[in-house]
Amino acid sequence: MLSQGKKDFVSLTVGGNEGGNYTNGKQRKLSYWRKWNQLSRLQRSLILFVLVLLLFTVIVAYLRFSAPLEEYKGRDGGGVELPYGEELRDQSKGSLHEPPLEKKGYQRRGPPLLQNRVFSKKNGSEPQGVAAEITEFFKSKSRIGWADTVISPGTKSSDGQKENAAELDDSVEWQLAESRQEAVRKAFQHAWKGYKDFAWGHDELKPISKSYSEWFGLGLTLIDALDTMWIMGLKKEFMEARQWVAENLSFNKNVEVNLFESTIRILGGLLSTYHLTGDELFLEKAKDIGSRLMPAFKTPSKIPYSDVNIGTGTAHPPQWTTDSTVAEVTSIQLEFRELSRLTGDPKYQDAVMEVMKKVHNLDGKHDGLVPMFINTNNGKFTHLGMYTLGARADSYYEYLLKQWIQGGRKETELLEDYLQAVDGVQKNLVKKSAPLGLTFVGELSYRRFSPKMDHLVCFLPGTLALGAHNGLSAEHMELAKQLMETCYQMYAQMETGLSPEIAHFNMDAAGTHDVIVKPADRHNLLRPETVESLFYLYRFTKDKKYQRWGWEILQNFNKYTRVESGGYTSINNVQDPASPSPRDKMESFFLGETLKYFYLLFSNDPDLINLDKYIFNTEAHALPIWPQAE
Numbered sequence: 352m353l354s355q356g357k358k359d360f361v362s363l364t365v366g367g368n369e370g371g372n373y374t375n376g377k378q379r380k381l382s383y384w385r386k387w388n389q390l391s392r393l394q395r396s397l398i399l400f401v402l403v404l405l406l407f408t409v410i411v412a413y414l415r416f417s418a419p420l421e422e423y424k425g426r427d428g429g430g431v432e433l434p435y436g437e438e439l440r441d442q443s444k445g446s447l448h449e450p451p452l453e454k455k456g457y458q459r460r461g462p463p464l465l466q467n468r469v470f471s472k473k474n475g476s477e478p479q480g481v482a483a484e485i486t487e488f489f490k491s492k493s494r495i496g497w498a499d500t501v502i503s504p505g506t507k508s509s510d511g512q513k514e515n516a517a518e519l520d521d522s523v524e525w526q527l528a529e530s531r532q533e534a535v536r537k538a539f540q541h542a543w544k545g546y547k548d549f550a551w552g553h554d555e556l557k558p559i560s561k562s563y564s565e566w567f568g569l570g571l572t573l574i575d576a577l578d579t580m581w582i583m584g585l586k587k588e589f590m591e592a593r594q595w596v597a598e599n600l601s602f603n604k605n606v607e608v609n610l611f612e613s614t615i616r617i618l619g620g621l622l623s624t625y626h627l628t629g630d631e632l633f634l635e636k637a638k639d640i641g642s643r644l645m646p647a648f649k650t651p652s653k654i655p656y657s658d659v660n661i662g663t664g665t666a667h668p669p670q671w672t673t674d675s676t677v678a679e680v681t682s683i684q685l686e687f688r689e690l691s692r693l694t695g696d697p698k699y700q701d702a703v704m705e706v707m708k709k710v711h712n713l714d715g716k717h718d719g720l721v722p723m724f725i726n727t728n729n730g731k732f733t734h735l736g737m738y739t740l741g742a743r744a745d746s747y748y749e750y751l752l753k754q755w756i757q758g759g760r761k762e763t764e765l766l767e768d769y770l771q772a773v774d775g776v777q778k779n780l781v782k783k784s785a786p787l788g789l790t791f792v793g794e795l796s797y798r799r800f801s802p803k804m805d806h807l808v809c810f811l812p813g814t815l816a817l818g819a820h821n822g823l824s825a826e827h828m829e830l831a832k833q834l835m836e837t838c839y840q841m842y843a844q845m846e847t848g849l850s851p852e853i854a855h856f857n858m859d860a861a862g863t864h865d866v867i868v869k870p871a872d873r874h875n876l877l878r879p880e881t882v883e884s885l886f887y888l889y890r891f892t893k894d895k896k897y898q899r900w901g902w903e904i905l906q907n908f909n910k911y912t913r914v915e916s917g918g919y920t921s922i923n924n925v926q927d928p929a930s931p932s933p934r935d936k937m938e939s940f941f942l943g944e945t946l947k948y949f950y951l952l953f954s955n956d957p958d959l960i961n962l963d964k965y966i967f968n969t970e971a972h973a974l975p976i977w978p979q980a981e
């Protein structure tokens with residue numbers, strides 16, 4: 352039998368009572384071996400049987416508790432990517448140090464957004480609160496939901512890939528995507544915490560000084576971030592922001608705003624949030640700001656002024672010129688066209704299409720490439736001879752394609768201009784660097800080629816891919832892939848793994864570095880363009896490398912730009928990991944665009960903002976592609 356001895360160990364007594372529990376000194380001196388030999392054959396067999404049984408039990412218990420982890424490691428063994436929890440622990444800090452949920456014994460099921468909430472279900476009881484709501488939502492057949500996912504449980508995706516939640520349940524890829532999306536959600540919450548604590552209701556957070564900066568005084572970051580929160584399923588954060596919009600957002604203010612910036616961030620953000628949520632509050636606010644921006648179009652040429660006072664209704668160009676920027680006057684169309692469709696009032700669409708018509712017919716283009724400035728008095732291009740896909744021209748090209756898609760691919764002049772421009776880019780601006788032979792897009796300055804490429808140009812791979820997805824040349828997709836690699840290298844070749852604002856490419860065969868950075872260009876503003884393009888490329892090709900590249904970039908943002916007390920900061924020097932030197936500013940597009948595109952990039956669900964139903968404006972706000980009948 353087994354008995355508890357007086358000492359702190361368990362002794363084994365077999366056979367007759369020897370005076371109880373080995374208290375006799377003489378007996379204690381007996382060696383175990385002698386005792387063993389004194390036992391009968393039956394007793395020895397019994398003891399051996401008990402020992403074997405014990406050993407067996409221990410082995411079974413060990414296998415049972417360690418199996419899930421071993422199995423997981425095995426499945427991930429292709430080894431291209433570390434198990435997600437490991438990556439998080441190795442390279443990030445703070446809130447990202449969460450162990451994978453599987454290691455806590457959870458099993459993930461269903462679409463990503465739902466899993467996180469359904470986890471609140473404990474001990475087999477029914478989910479409560481938000482979890483119950485989401486579960487209820489999931490049960491309903493097919494509807495536009497909290498995250499704008501048209502969810503039909505168990506359906507197949509259009510490209511025939513497995514979509515069934517049950518099939519995906521065992522997929523490591525699915526789990527990986529999930530954990531990466533969770534990391535993005537945490538990054539967003541951290542950014543939001545900084546904004547909420549130190550800049551609530553103001554335009555931008557200054558995370559180092561724990562204060563804020565004002566640009567228009569309209570809660571820019573909050574508005575820019577609304578649809579991101581909706582897409583990420585951050586209900587609590589969304590609801591508090593909605594309350595601020597309902598109670599505090601007023602456009603009846605004597606403030607000067609930039610027409611382009613307030614259109615893409617505020618009007619675009621409100622329209623997108625209206626479409627995703629169906630909440631009329633956002634439509635009312637969109638109508639209000641939209642009509643207050645209209646005075647900008649009252650110019651001799653109908654090319655709008657850059658600035659407008661939304662309180663007094665007066666508009667004007669910048670103090671030093673009567674020019675407007677070409678990208679600015681040609682990248683407000685998606686938003687104003689949509690406003691006309693929603694209100695039934697054509698004045699918004701008419702105003703912006705007048706600009707497109709004028710630009711379509713203007714002299715001064717070079718193989719479809721446009722100069723950077725246009726005069727608001729005579730409506731002509733100025734500063735002829737400078738051609739770039741970067742600052743001041745970039746989104747002109749983006750909006751040619753996107754308007755064509757928005758309108759159901761019928762407006763042929765827009766398509767013509769786009770196709771001619773892409774040809775112009777290939778003919779005049781695309782070159783190869785040395786030694787790696789990276790394909791990049793340079794600039795023309797009075798017929799001289801300059802191998803300078805703004806980070807802003809990294810929107811182009813995504814736009815080219817979107818065009819190819821909509822039936823344009825497969826060559827566009829090839830160029831998109833090559834440029835995507837280059838934009839990734841602009842990050843990978845920097846010491847911090849973060850891109851500079853501007854890169855120069857080496858074209859000298861003797862050179863050793865493809866990407867050269869000038870001291871004035873070493874900063875990083877948390878810009879979205881590369882992540883945006885990674886999202887498009889991944890969505891259309893399903894090549895996992897794009898997700899991996901994005902994951903690397905996210906971790907480097909976390910490493911070098913995350914501010915402990917809340918928020919992320921732009922930095923001065925991407926080449927100095929020891930001292931990246933914070934600039935003390937979190938741009939609103941970090942929440943509106945960069946984090947949203949990260950989240951979408953890591954999703955394997957093509958219905959999470961379906962690109963055949965929505966078009967993103969240049970600030971990543973989703974607007975519907977118009978139904979064909981219109």
Ligand code: DMJ
Pocket residue numbers: 746807878879880940944969970
């Ligand atoms: C954003 O406001 C928009 O993406 C715009 O088109 C370019 N600049 C910033 C992001 O870099």
